[in-house]
Amino acid sequence: xxxxxxxxxxxxxxxxxxxxxxxxxxKNIGYIAEYLTGVGxxxxxxxxxxxxxxxxxxxxxxxxxxxxxxxxxGGIGPTHDDITADAVAKAFxxxxxxxxxxxxxxxAHYADGQLTQSRLRMARIPQGADLVENPxxxxxxxxxxxVIVMAGVPAIMQRMLDNIVPTLVSGTRxxxxxxxxxxxxxxxxxxxxxxxxxxxxxQVSIGSYPSFGPGGFETHLIIRGKDPxxxxxxxxxxxxxxxxxxxxKQMKNGQI
Amino acid sequence: xxxxxxxxxxxxxxxxxxxxxxxxxxKNIGYIAEYLTGVGxxxxxxxxxxxxxxxxxxxxxxxxxxxxxxxxxGGIGPTHDDITADAVAKAFxxxxxxxxxxxxxxxAHYADGQLTQSRLRMARIPQGADLVENPxxxxxxxxxxxVIVMAGVPAIMQRMLDNIVPTLVSGTRxxxxxxxxxxxxxxxxxxxxxxxxxxxxxQVSIGSYPSFGPGGFETHLIIRGKDPxxxxxxxxxxxxxxxxxxxxKQMKNGQI
Numbered sequence: 001x002x003x004x005x006x007x008x009x010x011x012x013x014x015x016x017x018x019x020x021x022x023x024x025x026x027k028n029i030g031y032i033a034e035y036l037t038g039v040g041x042x043x044x045x046x047x048x049x050x051x052x053x054x055x056x057x058x059x060x061x062x063x064x065x066x067x068x069x070x071x072x073x074g075g076i077g078p079t080h081d082d083i084t085a086d087a088v089a090k091a092f093x094x095x096x097x098x099x100x101x102x103x104x105x106x107x108a109h110y111a112d113g114q115l116t117q118s119r120l121r122m123a124r125i126p127q128g129a130d131l132v133e134n135p136x137x138x139x140x141x142x143x144x145x146x147v148i149v150m151a152g153v154p155a156i157m158q159r160m161l162d163n164i165v166p167t168l169v170s171g172t173r174x175x176x177x178x179x180x181x182x183x184x185x186x187x188x189x190x191x192x193x194x195x196x197x198x199x200x201x202x203q204v205s206i207g208s209y210p211s212f213g214p215g216g217f218e219t220h221l222i223i224r225g226k227d228p229x230x231x232x233x234x235x236x237x238x239x240x241x242x243x244x245x246x247x248x249k250q251m252k253n254g255q256i
Numbered sequence: 257x258x259x260x261x262x263x264x265x266x267x268x269x270x271x272x273x274x275x276x277x278x279x280x281x282x283k284n285i286g287y288i289a290e291y292l293t294g295v296g297x298x299x300x301x302x303x304x305x306x307x308x309x310x311x312x313x314x315x316x317x318x319x320x321x322x323x324x325x326x327x328x329x330g331g332i333g334p335t336h337d338d339i340t341a342d343a344v345a346k347a348f349x350x351x352x353x354x355x356x357x358x359x360x361x362x363x364a365h366y367a368d369g370q371l372t373q374s375r376l377r378m379a380r381i382p383q384g385a386d387l388v389e390n391p392x393x394x395x396x397x398x399x400x401x402x403v404i405v406m407a408g409v410p411a412i413m414q415r416m417l418d419n420i421v422p423t424l425v426s427g428t429r430x431x432x433x434x435x436x437x438x439x440x441x442x443x444x445x446x447x448x449x450x451x452x453x454x455x456x457x458x459q460v461s462i463g464s465y466p467s468f469g470p471g472g473f474e475t476h477l478i479i480r481g482k483d484p485x486x487x488x489x490x491x492x493x494x495x496x497x498x499x500x501x502x503x504x505k506q507m508k509n510g511q512i
Contacts, residue, residue: 014302017461017463017480018463018465018478019285019286019289019302020289020298020299020300020301020302021289021290021293021299021430021432021480022286022287022288022289022290022291022292022293022299023290023432023465023478024465025286026285026286029275029282029304030275030278030281030282031278032278033275033276033277033278034277034278034279035278036278037277037278042276043276043277043278044276044306045276045303045304045305045306045311046270046275046276046302046303046304047301047302047303047304048285048301048302048303049301050300050301051461051463055301077443077447077464077466078443078444078447079443079446079447079450079451079464080447080450080451080454080455080462080464081454081461081462081463081464082464114444116444116445116447116448117448118443118444118445118446118447118448118451119444119447121447136468137468137473153466153467153468155468156468174277176277176279187333187334187335187374188334188370188372188374188375189372189374190335190374191333191334191335191336191372191374191375191377192372192373192374194335194336195335195336195374198336198337199336205273205307205337206336206337207273207274207307207337208333208335208336208337208338209274209279209280210333210409211409212392212393212409212411212412217393222274222279224273224277
């Protein structure tokens with residue numbers, strides 16, 4: 001293993017009954033996953049829990065003790081079912097109250113008379129947290145310890161991510177190479193030699209991802225790792241193997 | 257609470273590095289969530305873990321001890337990174353081997369000479385499991401104890417769900433009613449009275465779901481519960497409140 005490789009891990013905690021009921025389809029997990037991969041933070045686990053304080057606290061404590069960062073989405077709006085900020089404060093054992101910085105942001109955002117008591121709830125921030133700005137709708141997210149608390153609305157969550165991620169420690173970027181054998185080469189035809197290559201290249205992880213479309217099954221082989229030489233060497237081995245399997249198939253079909 | 261209300265819970269465990277890296281966007285969680293809600297099974301938690309045996313076993317044991325059913329997706333193909341069946345066998349402490357019923361299915365599915373050793377791996381089923389048929393590509397899923405193991409490819413997963421869910425115990429279906437105040441009524445304008453209604457109707461859960469589109473913010477209020485009378489009563493209270501807020505706004509705007 002290359003000594004210069006640095007690993008930074010993260011988890012995502014999605015909070016919301018509406019995702020678990022299927023009414024709202026989550027669009028944040030895949031976005032955050034791709035975003036973190038791009039900056040060298042390895043997303044290692046995701047959990048989705050309901051709007052229940054005990055569930056949020058238990059999941060948050062399990063994840064924040066285990067990973068370098070935890071990103072939460074959802075539950076920071078003005079209504080009674082928005083309980084994330086209070087749950088995070090309890091998980092950290094700190095008080096929560098209207099934060100003067102957040103109040104100032106909301107006052108600047110809303111027109112006179114529009115900053116209702118309910119909207120002011122969005123300025124409740126656990127003590128010791130830093131704010132994460134939200135240029136879309138004013139109400140900020142926040143970061144406390146290694147936990148980043150973001151909105152659930154994708155357009156807002158994405159801007160919060162833009163604001164916070166550059167301030168985080170990141171690791172060595174994962175390099176990912178794809179070898180696509182093309183239609184007609186199923187997983188079952190390459191699985192044995194692929195397994196041998198995977199064992200022979202322990203510095204990389206090799207995944208085989210079948211998809212099923214109108215043209216039948218197709219497989220994409222993904223070689224992932226943080227050491228460029230190791231990834232390149234493993235990719236070459238996979239390409240040679242695939243070419244061999246393709247030629248073997250053409251020979252059997254009488255095409256060679 | 258209505259004594260006739262019966263609650264059956266479930267968790268989903270998504271297994272796959274490709275979801276955590278963001279390369280593949282999960283399409284199964286939302287589908288399963290909606291499907292289970294439709295038949296009266298309450299999805300209560302979701303986890304996504306990597307293709308790492310220890311992680312799969314730990315998550316599976318945490319979830320299967322807590323919920324009535326656990327549905328897993330991913331990791332049951334023929335390649336070296338498909339380790340779900342072995343991990344499930346270890347979690348249950350049972351042996352795993354080629355299952356004669358699964359071998360017969362694969363023999364019938366593949367043409368002569370096509371059933372490679374790798375493909376035969378897909379017939380490895382933990383002892384004591386029942387098979388879940390897969391009309392798309394042959395290789396079956398399985399159910400052991402309260403755990404249902406399904407493919408990750410959505411088209412296959414969906415047919416497995418069709419085959420297994422009718423055999424499960426289901427609970428009272430959740431009834432869901434939506435009140436949409438329309439554009440111009442933000443969460444902050446209704447949050448206080450909505451919180452009062454939520455407290456006054458403990459038999460239902462009331463959620464407020466903002467979305468952000470080209471027309472600005474819009475909010476949908478969802479009233480969910482298993483007792484039809486309780487849901488209807490709470491919905492009426494929400495509708496009256498929304499009408500009041502709308503009239504109040506029109507009055508301020510001089511429209512009334």
